[in-house]
Amino acid sequence: MRKIFARYALSPIGWLSNVEIHIDSSGHIAALTPLSQEVPDCSALVLPGMSNLHSHAFQRAMAGLGETRGQADDDFWSWRHTMYRLANSVTPDQLKTIASHLYMEMIEAGYTEVAEFHYLHRLVPDEEVPGFAAAQALIVAAEVAGIRLTLVPVLYERSGFGAKGPLEEQARFALSPEEYLELLSALKPLQSSQMRLGIGFHSLRAVHETSIDLVLAGAAKLGLSGPIHIHIAEQQGEVDQCLEAHRQRPVEWLYNNVDVNERWCLVHATHLSDKEAELIARSGAVAGLCPTTEANLGDGTFDLTRFEALGGHYGVGSDSHITVDPFDELRWLEYSNRLQARKRLIAGRAGEQPCGRQLFQQALAGGRAVTCGTGGLEVGAPADLLLIQNENPLLAGRSADEMLNSLIFAGAKGLISEVLVGGISIAVKGEHPQKSALLPSYTETLRQLIDRHP
Numbered sequence: 317m318r319k320i321f322a323r324y325a326l327s328p329i330g331w332l333s334n335v336e337i338h339i340d341s342s343g344h345i346a347a348l349t350p351l352s353q354e355v356p357d358c359s360a361l362v363l364p365g366m367s368n369l370h371s372h373a374f375q376r377a378m379a380g381l382g383e384t385r386g387q388a389d390d391d392f393w394s395w396r397h398t399m400y401r402l403a404n405s406v407t408p409d410q411l412k413t414i415a416s417h418l419y420m421e422m423i424e425a426g427y428t429e430v431a432e433f434h435y436l437h438r439l440v441p442d443e444e445v446p447g448f449a450a451a452q453a454l455i456v457a458a459e460v461a462g463i464r465l466t467l468v469p470v471l472y473e474r475s476g477f478g479a480k481g482p483l484e485e486q487a488r489f490a491l492s493p494e495e496y497l498e499l500l501s502a503l504k505p506l507q508s509s510q511m512r513l514g515i516g517f518h519s520l521r522a523v524h525e526t527s528i529d530l531v532l533a534g535a536a537k538l539g540l541s542g543p544i545h546i547h548i549a550e551q552q553g554e555v556d557q558c559l560e561a562h563r564q565r566p567v568e569w570l571y572n573n574v575d576v577n578e579r580w581c582l583v584h585a586t587h588l589s590d591k592e593a594e595l596i597a598r599s600g601a602v603a604g605l606c607p608t609t610e611a612n613l614g615d616g617t618f619d620l621t622r623f624e625a626l627g628g629h630y631g632v633g634s635d636s637h638i639t640v641d642p643f644d645e646l647r648w649l650e651y652s653n654r655l656q657a658r659k660r661l662i663a664g665r666a667g668e669q670p671c672g673r674q675l676f677q678q679a680l681a682g683g684r685a686v687t688c689g690t691g692g693l694e695v696g697a698p699a700d701l702l703l704i705q706n707e708n709p710l711l712a713g714r715s716a717d718e719m720l721n722s723l724i725f726a727g728a729k730g731l732i733s734e735v736l737v738g739g740i741s742i743a744v745k746g747e748h749p750q751k752s753a754l755l756p757s758y759t760e761t762l763r764q765l766i767d768r769h770p
C-alpha cells in the first residue's frame with residue numbers, strides 16, 4: 317500500500333483539496349481520504365495520466381528532418397516523401413528501439429497510455445503472418461517503457477480513391493483484409509491489462525469502400541471490441557478527392573455508410589462542414605486532435621469553438637512526435653483557435669470551467685475512450701498518475717486551476733516529479749530510469765537510418 321499526499325487532486329467531479337490517495341497492491345486507487353490540513357511532503361497537484369490517442373512511433377526518428385525547403389511548395393505531401401524513406405528502411409529491431417525511447421519520453425512528459433496507429437507491416441520478407449514481427453516490436457517497446465498500449469494495426473490497401481493497390485513506396489504498409497484479420501487473430505492472445513487491440517483503417521482514400529464492413533465483421537467474429545481509428549480529414553486535398561470520388565465529404569461518406577459510434581476515433585477531423593461536426597458530436601465518436609503535428613504539417617485548424625458548442629468529445633495525440641508533450645498539444649489546440657478567432661479563452665465557460673481544466677478534462681475523457689479505458693482519478697481506477705512538484709516558483713501563489721493553467725500555457729517540463737502507471741513509479745524527477753541505458757542503441761539507430769538517406 318502506498319500513500320500519496322496531494323494539495324489538490326483532479327477527480328472526475330473536480331478538485332479535491334488536501335487529500336491522501338491510497339494505492340493498493342494491485343495498483344488501483346483504494347481510497348481518497350480528506351486530510352484536515354496540508355502535509356509538508358505533498359505534491360502541489362496530482363493529475364490523472366494523459367492518454368496519447370494517436371502515434372506513429374517510427375516518425376519520432378525524423379523529427380526536424382522535414383524542415384528544409386525544397387523546390388516545390390512544401391506541404392503535407394512533400395513531407396510524406398521523407399517519411400516514406402524512413403518507413404522503407406526501418407527494421408523491426410530499429411522500430412523497437414525507436415518506440416522504446418519514444419514511449420519513455422511520453423511517460424516523462426505525462427502520457428501514461430498510447431494508441432499506436434501502426435501500418436509498417438511488411439518489415440520481414442515471407443513472414444508467416446505478415447506484420448507480426450513489427451507489431452511485436454511495438455508491444456515489447458511499450459513493455460520496456462511501462463506505458464499502456466492500445467495497438468491499432470491499420471488496414472492500408474491502395475494509394476488513393478479509385479486506385480487498385482499501393483504505390484511502390486507504400487508496399488510495406490499493404491495488407492489484404494484477409495491478411496489484416498489474420499494479424500489481429502495472431503495478436504489477440506497477447507492482450508493484457510497493459511495492451512489491448514484496436515482496429516484501424518488508414519483513411520478513406522487508402523482502403524476499399526467494401527473493406528470497412530468486411531474487417532469490422534471479421535473483428536467482431538474474433539471477439540474484438542476495441543476502439544476503431546481512422547484518419548478522416550487531415551488535408552483539404554483528401555476532402556476534394558473524396559468529393560470527386562463519392563460526391564460526399566469524408567465524414568459525410570463515413571456516416572452514410574458505416575455505423576459510427578463511441579468506439580470510433582476520427583483522427584485529424586480538421587476539415588469539417590457544420591453538418592459533419594454535428595454528426596461526430598451526436599454519435600459520441602472522439603475527434604483525435606494532434607495540434608503540434610497539424611501545425612507542423614500545415615494541415616489547418618480544428619474549430620474548437622464549434623465542436624465544444626455541439627458537446628463533441630475530443631482527445632489529443634502526438635502523432636508524428638515533432639514534440640512529445642500533452643501540455644504542448646493542449647496549448648496549441650487553444651492557441652491555434654485564438655489566432656484564428658483573434659480573441660482569448662476559447663475552451664471552457666465563463667464563470668464555470670476555466671480554460672485549462674476544460675482542455676485537460678476533455679482530453680482525458682476523450683483519450684480514455686479510445687485507449688486502454690483505465691478511468692480517472694477515482695476509487696477503483698488504476699493509479700495512473702502525474703505528481704506535480706510543490707514549491708516551484710512557476711506555481712507559487714496559485715489556486716489549483718491557476719496551477720493547471722500554468723502547466724498548460726507556461727510549460728510543464730521539469731515540473732512533473734513522478735509518473736505512476738498502475739501504481740508503479742515509472743519516472744522520477746522527469747527521468748525514465750531505463751532511458752540512459754537505451755541511449756547508445758537509440759542514437760546508433762538514428763545514425764544508421766539517417767546516414768543511409770543523407
Ligand SMILES: [Zn+2]
Binds near residue numbers: 433
Ligand atoms: Zn496519423
